[in-house]
Amino acid sequence: MESLIGGLVAAPLLGAAVLLTGGRRLDRSGHWLGTALAGLSFVFAAVLFFDMLGKDAEERTLTSHLFSWVPVEGFQADVAFQLDQLSMTFVLLVTSVGSLIHLYSVGYMAHDERRRRFFGYLNLFMGAMLLLVLADNYLLLYVGWEGVGLASFLLIGFWQHKPSAATAAKKAFIVNRVGDVGLAIAIFLMFTTFGSFAFSAVLDEQVAAGAGQATLTGIGLMLLLAACGKSAQVPLQSWLGDAMEGPTPVSALIHAATMVTAGVYLVVRSADIFNLTPDAQLVVTIVGAASLLFGAFVACAKDDIKKSLAGSTMSQIGYMMLAAGLGPIGYVFAIMHLVTHGFFKAGLFLGAGSVMHAMNDEVDMRRYGALRRHMPVTFVTFGLAYLAIIGFPGLSGFFSKDEIIYAAFAKGGTQGWILGGVTLLGAALTAYYMTRMMLLTFFGEKRWQPDAAGREPHPHEAPRVMTIPMIVLAVGSVGAGAYFSLGERFAHWLEPVTGLGHEEAPLSHGMVSLAATAVMLIGVAGAWAQYGRRPVPLVAPAGRWVTRAARRDLLQDDFNHAVLVRPGNYLTRGLVYVDHKLVDGVVNGTAAAFGGLSGRLRRVQNGFARSYAVSMFGGAAVLVAATLLMRAV
């Protein structure tokens, strides 16, 4: 069984190697090879999962030591895997959603001449992501962390002939780099404090308690910084919206379901550290709450369907982050929401991709309308995922989100009320922006416009290879929540890894569900009043300052520009000036001085025999004079 873990990671990495080095002869079969290897990885995962189910809860952790990577005295870096319930959850999510999206991409990228390369990158991403969640130490996790960052960069910029895509890829890479520095520092701190970065050595309540409070808080905050970069949380959120420049399957797989949740994984995995440092936990909840509202506001204002979904992703990950910051009462529900979100958000993105496919790659929702009759499968699957994300009673989002809202109230005191209020407000906003998206896309009047080349859109249902993944994900969106919540199945599954805390909230579960449903209905009604009853203008009205700010991503880019980019530019310009004037000045000045001096000296050699004779006679005269002078003295 242990050796299967290696195979799990190796299958997609092998696919990436073959597809990226195989050349043109794989152009016609490469996409099926990539999909098959992703599917193989899923089969391995399923085998391991059923094997794990057969064991007792406490004995489910599998470890697999591959080889010693850097065996140095006092510094042991191993390539070793650890498969416990938390990793298993991620492995199943990554391989199942990943395989479905591979399948979908076969249809979506059918007309792209670089499809083979696309599948190579997708496989690379899956391998790196599995490495990330299976690593048994932070250094190997870092390798996977960088690997998914690389794959994300390559896939966002997949259409690099578009300057906007190339820029977006660079932006994502650079913003992620800030977070990666945090992870690196956290690993350094662990090594200096504990002498190791293996999970088994660091993640132990007693070992961690041996370190100082300040050190633990430092490690926690650095891990959080890393999580913010990868998961697009405030203040490193700015890359996610632009990342939508990539092909839509990429947005579904990497920027909705899996990679962006790596930050949540990191925080939950490091639970033993965060449990001991309330300060860092508080910062995690604040970051989560801020991102939750930030993303929701942005999603409400965007007309670009993918950017609106990106805002929604950020907001939903804010929920997870907030739950992860609540400690043992929240970890389980953070992961549960992560899984259900993986299903319905991937489904939403695939639906959006299907719509774009039908509408000549138009992304402006104001130019959709009335698509439900033309694309029934997309409409139904998108609609089910929509009901799941807004928390319609009985569907996935309802269960996972209500648990987070309840846990937020259970935090207790003023903080509990504030966090609970924020999560409820977020639920209302979620309902609003998702209903808006639904109404603009599938209901109302046709507002179709010819594209830049003058072609009228002729919407049609996507091919079967694209609709099947959407249907499967829709089933997951509907059923996963209820399945997980029945008898607290998911909580008991994860409990051995993350622990499970019970706190009494000032509101009962029933009241929380009632309140969540009520605010959801308010959000739906608000969107209906604005976009369902009235005709939708083709060009967005100017709006108030709040709307305008939200359309500009709440001025995140302006902020980054003013605070980071411009001072950075001035600094580099200043340094270049100093370099040119001072450093180059000294060097060039020295050279010029010697050059000038030798120029003067050269004049002495004028080629006139008589002037040489003068110097000879002069020299002789000086010698004679000196001799006489010495005699006289």
Add this chain to the structure above:
Amino acid sequence: MSPENYLYLSALLFTIGACGVLIRRNAIVVFMCIELMLNAANLALVAFSRMHGNLDGQIAAFFVMVVAAAEVVVGLAIIVMLYRSRHSASVDDASLMKL
């Protein structure tokens, strides 16, 4: 007549020769001035020989004469070649080594 007067004459001739070398441009004249300086030195050597009462100075004078004769042969040949190629015997024209 004291031998010192010969020394004064020698110094005078040497100075005239040196000034000629420095001032004149014609290679032949410069050449003759160099001969003048050599012979001024010969005169001094012979005068010293007389003053000290031995033959060392005179022997040295013979050496100088031999060297001067050889020098005349080579020097005149160079000057003739120079004149042929450049149609001038001015020492200032032969300044090709200058940049």
